[in-house]
Amino acid sequence: MEELVRRTRDTGRREELWLPGDKIVVAVSGGPDSTALLHVLYALASEESLHILAAHVDHGFRGAESAREAEAVRSLCGGLGIPCETVLFDVPAYIRETGMNPQAAAREKRYGFLHEVAERYGAARIALAHHADDQAETVLMRLLRGAGATGLSGMAAKRRERNVELIRPFLRMNKADLIAYCRMAGLTYCTDPSNEKRGYFRNRVRLDVLPFLEKYNPNIADSLVRLAEISAAENDYLDGAAEDVFRAAARRAGDGWAIGRQALLDLPVALQRRLIKLILNYLTLEKESISFERIERIRQAAIEPAPTTWSIDAGYGIRCLREYETLRWTREGAKPDDEPFFYTVRETKGWLFVAETPGELVIRVRDGRPRESERLAEGRASAEFDADQVPFPLTVRGRRPGDRMSVMGLNGTKKVQDMFVDAKIAPSVRDRLPLIWDAEGRLLWIPGLRRSSVAPVTAATQRRLRLEWKEASARGGEAMAELGGETDD
CATH class of the missing domain: 3.50.40.10 (Phenylalanyl-trna Synthetase, Chain B, domain 3)
Incomplete structure (x- = not known):
């Protein structure tokens, strides 16, 4: 039991997941992963000078069953003397209203509440219980969907969102270790039967695809987690290199950005793509959905040697224009007045x-x-x-x-x-x-x-x-x- 606490402490210090005096909101669903996370951070609170509180969301999918889970979380927090905030959402009604898929709708409501609690308490961090098995599933799902290095980086150990840091202290811990911790600590937890339903893509990956791949590599989950770590480090390096090129070569052009065509072509292909994506990122909020095809279409058009002008729909309300030896990105709504000065x-x-x-x-x-x-x-x-x-x-x-x-x-x-x-x-x-x-x-x-x-x-x-x-x-x-x-x- 002490081993998991020690590994979590070492991970937190090494990755700088928290600072002494931080208030941390722990997202607690009531399952074994989040139950273990709450208890481990509680055990570290004195040594690391942390202030822990819990937040639980009842999404309204399972009626009395999910109400019992909420009560179990409140009971756990009461026994530890940890403040606990809970909320009940009618997510099924929200799905009917918005047309969103169930997982996306539940996530939007859940994260909105977590941020609300963090703001109310002045918390600097929100701790999430994603673990190595979750990371392996995420990487494999993205691989199957054709992701590049950014997608293969999986979930980050920490990521800034709004005014707080999302942290994942368990990202290198296996689920079996978390269940064993709960058992040794005498912690009761709930199980969500929806995790066994194959209607969700993630569940099919966990229940069908990973077990099949384990026949060829029994350590496939560890391999995918390692792939995520390697990809994340290389992704950070390329992002930093693209930022350096952007600062040196890009200039403001109206409400967008411009760069010399040759400055782009002088870069290695990997950096060409990163720079194009970086500029698109600066102009849109849809940072996670910029496709390889859109980026490559712009890059290939820029390679064309003949001096020319063209305009490409880059998606997300952005146009990329070539004006002879200049490439320019602008929002489509930006255009000169109808009447000249x-x-x-x-x-x-x-x-x-x-x-x-x-x-x-x-x-x-x-x-x-x-x-x-x-x-x-x-x-x-x-x-x-x-x-x-x-x-x-x-x-x-x-x-x-x-x-x-x-x-x-x-x-x-x-x-x-x-x-x-x-x-x-x-x-x-x-x-x-x-x-x-x-x-x-x-x-x-x-x-x-x-x-x-x-x-x-x-x-x-x-x-x-x-x-x-x-x-x-x-x-x-x-x-x-x-x-x-x-x-x-």
């Missing part, structure tokens, strides 16, 4: 901050032809026009369908949409690029892309209209001071 510029000197970009347009009018030192790469940070040929007010707005520009060297005009495609401007960026128009409705300039053939500076030019575009990172006191603004020291 629109600003009017009436003065021939000053600056205009465009919040949607963000950036600012700086406007100057200067006399004479530009000196060589004043010339900048046309179509990038600045553009110059013959000021006497550009009527004000100017308009700064987002693109609209059908926008066209008169292009130097081209007889006629060209669609702005085609210019964006030729320059490989990502679709998510196009709606945020400012287009600058004169009062006659001529497109003068798209900052960072191209200026039009309108109002060129020639030998006859007397005054130059100089337009500069400064991105948010380049904004500063220099421009403010030159245009008569104020700056902070």
